[in-house]
Amino acid sequence: MRSLAHTLVLQTPGRGLLLFTEAVKDWVASVAGGSTATGLLTLYCRHTSASLLVQENADPEVLADLDRFFSRLVPDGDPLFRHTAEGPDDMPAHVRAALTQPHLSVPVVQGQLTLGTWQGIYLFEHRRRPHRREVVLQYLGS
Amino acid sequence: MRSLAHTLVLQTPGRGLLLFTEAVKDWVASVAGGSTATGLLTLYCRHTSASLLVQENADPEVLADLDRFFSRLVPDGDPLFRHTAEGPDDMPAHVRAALTQPHLSVPVVQGQLTLGTWQGIYLFEHRRRPHRREVVLQYLGS
Amino acid sequence: MRSLAHTLVLQTPGRGLLLFTEAVKDWVASVAGGSTATGLLTLYCRHTSASLLVQENADPEVLADLDRFFSRLVPDGDPLFRHTAEGPDDMPAHVRAALTQPHLSVPVVQGQLTLGTWQGIYLFEHRRRPHRREVVLQYLGS
Numbered sequence: 001m002r003s004l005a006h007t008l009v010l011q012t013p014g015r016g017l018l019l020f021t022e023a024v025k026d027w028v029a030s031v032a033g034g035s036t037a038t039g040l041l042t043l044y045c046r047h048t049s050a051s052l053l054v055q056e057n058a059d060p061e062v063l064a065d066l067d068r069f070f071s072r073l074v075p076d077g078d079p080l081f082r083h084t085a086e087g088p089d090d091m092p093a094h095v096r097a098a099l100t101q102p103h104l105s106v107p108v109v110q111g112q113l114t115l116g117t118w119q120g121i122y123l124f125e126h127r128r129r130p131h132r133r134e135v136v137l138q139y140l141g142s
Numbered sequence: 143m144r145s146l147a148h149t150l151v152l153q154t155p156g157r158g159l160l161l162f163t164e165a166v167k168d169w170v171a172s173v174a175g176g177s178t179a180t181g182l183l184t185l186y187c188r189h190t191s192a193s194l195l196v197q198e199n200a201d202p203e204v205l206a207d208l209d210r211f212f213s214r215l216v217p218d219g220d221p222l223f224r225h226t227a228e229g230p231d232d233m234p235a236h237v238r239a240a241l242t243q244p245h246l247s248v249p250v251v252q253g254q255l256t257l258g259t260w261q262g263i264y265l266f267e268h269r270r271r272p273h274r275r276e277v278v279l280q281y282l283g284s
Numbered sequence: 285m286r287s288l289a290h291t292l293v294l295q296t297p298g299r300g301l302l303l304f305t306e307a308v309k310d311w312v313a314s315v316a317g318g319s320t321a322t323g324l325l326t327l328y329c330r331h332t333s334a335s336l337l338v339q340e341n342a343d344p345e346v347l348a349d350l351d352r353f354f355s356r357l358v359p360d361g362d363p364l365f366r367h368t369a370e371g372p373d374d375m376p377a378h379v380r381a382a383l384t385q386p387h388l389s390v391p392v393v394q395g396q397l398t399l400g401t402w403q404g405i406y407l408f409e410h411r412r413r414p415h416r417r418e419v420v421l422q423y424l425g426s
Contacts, residue, residue: 001143001285003322003425005393038145040184040280042324042389046400048340054244055236056190061225062236068222069237073215073357080352083345094339094346095353102338102403103389105184105245107280109147114278116188119244136398138324138391140282140424141145143285180287182326182422196386197378198332203367204378210364211379215357247326247387249422251289256420258330261386282424283287 002039004031005138012125012133015089017053017063021121024137025113031139032111039108039141046134049093049126051100057120070096076128093126100124108141144181146173147280154267154275157231159195159205163263166279167255173281174253181250181283188276191235191268193242199262212238218270235268242266250283286323288315289422296409296417299373301337301347305405308421309397315423316395323392323425330418333377333410335384341404354380360412377410384408392425 006027012018028041045052056062074095077088084090104121107114115121123133148169154160170183187194198204216237219230226232246263249256257263265275290311296302312325329336340346358379361372368374388405391398399405407417 005322005391038147040282042391044391044398046398048402053240055240059225065223065225065233066237066240072222080356081349083343083349091349095350098337098339098350099241099383101243101385105247105389107147107184107186107278114186114188118190136391140324180289182424195382197382201367207365207367207375208379208382214364241383243385247389249289249326249328249420256328256330260332
């Protein structure tokens with residue numbers, strides 16, 4: 001049984017969804033025990049204003065619509081919020097992170113992530129400015 | 143240490159919550175190492191318009207209320223959305239999936255899932271039409 | 285490879301976020317195999333009206349804003365809900381739990397949880413009255 005970890009560093013261009021499925025697949029291929037391996041890949045985002053999301057990777061309009069929905073649900077500068085020290089997108093970023101999730105676990109079967117045909121793995125940046133984000137990958141399995 | 147996986151196929155009758163706790167329990171019983179086993183069961187939904195949910199399995203009105211809430215929060219045909227190729231419930235399904243989650247991990251102690259008394263495991267179908275859905279089960283443990 | 289589990293019992297004072305990072309760290313330190321250990325820590329909340337959240341542990345106003353947002357999004361006594369047997373905060377608690385999550389997995393590297401600098405682990409109590417809550421901790425790794 002193997003237990004390995006690695007930290008990916010992702011540079012985001014500001015608010016929106018950043019696809020990084022290939023980097024995850026590459027790491028799994030380098031640590032899982034070949035084409036018969038069964039295990040679990042876990043991703044963990046070390047931030048409270050960015051999160052992880054599995055979404056359709058076919059039509060880019062889906063990603064734009066997703067961000068549009070979250071921007072309407074949690075408006076920047078909403079007078080409800082008192083934590084405004086870092087600007088109008090600070091507290092909305094925390095709420096958006098709470099509504100999505102910091103972690104994601106995907107089973108590995110026959111050495112491959114069991115993602116569905118249309119699924120991509122995204123980092124969801126919730127702040128307007130570019131940020132450097134760390135995502136820890138952890139593999140447990142054969 | 144064991145690492146095993148299995149794919150469940152679930153047929154949904156359309157939008158709403160489909161209970162499948164028993165199928166999960168049966169699989170865990172068949173792979174975990176008996177009444178002293180400790181481990182982790184992970185479920186993963188291979189779709190972007192369905193998701194996994196743990197909810198109360200006592201009053202069916204809870205399930206109806208949950209679906210009612212999501213239908214109000216993310217209305218079908220919302221003019222905010224531009225990704226409408228597959229109909230008025232397509233993009234709302236993606237948003238509902240983003241607000242819930244594709245994966246679920248439940249510890250196994252003494253060979254059993256540590257679900258609370260009132261907890262059931264549900265597939266949350268977000269499309270209006272019936273669908274065939276795949277959920278991967280993965281067990282790691284003794 | 286180790287596979288261990290433990291149940292934490294938390295007493296909540298009513299609705300809001302209860303920080304319990306230290307209790308989790310203490311348990312990981314007691315089960316992981318020292319300063320070279322790599323593994324996965326999973327937390328699981330055995331309730332449908334409380335959930336787990338990773339959030340900023342610096343400014344308490346963040347926690348108050350989070351609860352304020354959820355209280356506005358899912359108002360107590362909302363006439364949309366029919367499941368009202370346990371009071372006006374009963375069904376909103378189930379919806380808030382569905383919008384957050386019952387489980388959380390955090391990689392362990394060099395014997396330590398890979399939480400970010402500002403991240404704390406919280407139990408999110410969604411009912412107004414104090415409750416006794418059980419959170420199962422499960423560790424898999426070296």
